[in-house]
Amino acid sequence: MSISVRSSLAHERGRLRLMEAHDQASCDLVRHSVNNDGHAFQGIWISGLTQTTYLGIPDTEMISPLERASLITFTTAAPRAVCREVCFAFDADSGGPMAEIPALVRKLSSMGVSMAIIEDKEVSKPGGKVNSLAASSASQGQANMHDFARTIAAFREVASADFMVTARIESFTTRAPKKDAAEDMASIRAALEDALIRAHLYCAAGADAIMIHSKSKQPDEILDFTRRFRVRNRHTPVVVVPTTYSTTPEDVLYNAGANVVIYANHLMRAKIRAATLVSDGILATNPDVLADEPRLAMCASSRNFGCLLARLDEMENTSKAIEQYGKDVKRGAVECMQTVLTSLLDAKASGGADRDIVSVKDLLSINSVQVTFKLGSTSWPDPGDVPCETSKQAQGSIKDSRWYTFGWLGVAPGVVVSWVKTWITRVNA
Structure with a gap:
């Protein structure tokens, strides 16, 4: 029982609150939760970090967004009691192989998911992603903005009018902090200008919304971006994720021009x-x-x-x-x-x-500790059979790495084979 993010935004007058959920129990809790003042979460965020934690693998994009989407069941499961309608947004990482984008959008749409958020990181192989909040996030290159605009256009071309394609901008999280205060401030200003250029380019390519990300403990980067973006673009929804600048009230973000606030990983952290x-x-x-x-x-x-x-x-x-x-x-x-x-x-x-x-x-x-193993296996191995892999190990070359998925969760073998073939073709090209 879901409604679209676009409809929710209209109903809530441009102010939407999403909460992370990773299984049926957490999804049901979000659907039912209303505080004494009548406030509720209008939607559910399907986080790459918490979903991979649930699956037992590192959040390094070692499985494609399409394969990860195929493992989700709680969006279409019947609620366990009468509850509110909510919308669903999906963390699509870098978007995955271009050839899989049509299938990914179809899969998400069939599940009642009406927003995909795609990040402009440079991920050239499975296991090559670094989480935006990790201490090493600056080691992750940012995608060429024109190449990423083509990725956004590819999503928009196959998505329905009600499905929102959201471009996630990582200019702040991929910059390397400077020891000198003046140099660091100049680096932040450069990241802001880059983020604004990217935002306008991605909107021109067909993005229905913009997400701006930051790992700063203060909201300044987000507020500066949102206010500057609104000078030229007053209508495109802006998505923010205040995980690190967590003392900032929602209203401060909304008043600066944000429309969607995502509580990105709280229920997994509570669990x-x-x-x-x-x-x-x-x-x-x-x-x-x-x-x-x-x-x-x-x-x-x-x-x-x-x-x-x-x-x-x-x-x-x-x-x-x-x-x-x-x-x-x-x-x-x-x-x-x-x-x-x-x-x-x-x-x-x-x-x-x-x-x-x-x-x-x-x-x-x-x-970062991998506790699930074996591609297509219908059972787990003994822990002594295969050592726990870390996200760092998972970033090795595709020829030297072992790629795992989860037969016990019922992933479709055809999706796995298609994805692996696509990546091998890319690497060997």
């Missing part, structure tokens, strides 16, 4: 914090509860409770002890996610629930 506390308590009194399930133990030791709970949902014939462990951990996670939703709606700021969630730095660290 991990609560699940860690519950799991540690159980393991302190019963340290052998996961002894017969080394795959789950690997997730727990890595603190990836997003993947652990997903794996538990897939398992059958578990012991009563593990079944009870899963129930207790999940109950704690759900309660914490609900608390976080209410706190954020009350605070109207991204940092309104920081006491109840792990830090972004912790989430990035957890995400």
Whole structure:
């Protein structure tokens, strides 16, 4: 049960609030959450960072956006109770291979997703993406703006009028900070000018909205961009993600010209914090509860409770002890996610629930450890069979790397084969 982002923007008079969700439980919580003042999240953000955490792989684009979209089920699942309509927006990373763009847009549209956000990063091979909030984000090159404009045009060509193609600009996150204060300020100004040039070019190429990203703890970069952009363009929606400048109230962003505020990873961060506390308590009194399930133990030791709970949902014939462990951990996670939703709606700021969630730095660290293995496998290997891969290792050459996906999650083999062939052709060209 979904409506389009475009319709939601019109209904909410140009001020939209989206919350990250990564599974059916988190999606249902967002749909049902309304605070005492009647405030709610109007839509759901399908984050690349939290979805890959849920899947057990690093957020390095080691699987294509199309393949990742094919693993989503909660957008079309029937809600567990009567609830509000919401819109869905998808984190499309760099967009993936050009040949897959039509299939990606069709897939998203069939799922009720009505916005794709594509970032202008230079990703030349699977596993080559660096998360925008990572300390090493400046090592990621920004895509040639004219090449990226063609990517935006390709999305726009195959999308319906109601589907919003959003260009995500990474000029601030890909710049290298300077030690000298004056040089750093000059670098920020240069990034701002670059972002504005890109924004107008991408709009001309067919972008329906612009997302401007920043990893600064202050909102200045975002506010300066939005105000300058509005001088020339008063109508194109602007999307912002105040993960790092989290004390900035929503109204400050809206008043500067932003239209969509995304709470990008809060429910996964809430799940991990609560699940860690519950799991540690159980393991302190019963340290052998996961002894017969080394795959789950690997997730727990890595603190990836997003993947652990997903794996538990897939398992059958578990012991009563593990079944009870899963129930207790999940109950704690759900309660914490609900608390976080209410706190954020009350605070109207991204940092309104920081006491109840792990830090972004912790989430990035957890995400960097790969706990899912084997392309097309229908079961997990023993943890000793294949070492945990880190995101750094995943960035090796395509000839030397092993590419993994998740048979236990039911990905279509044809999508995998098509994607791998496309990338191999690119690399060998």
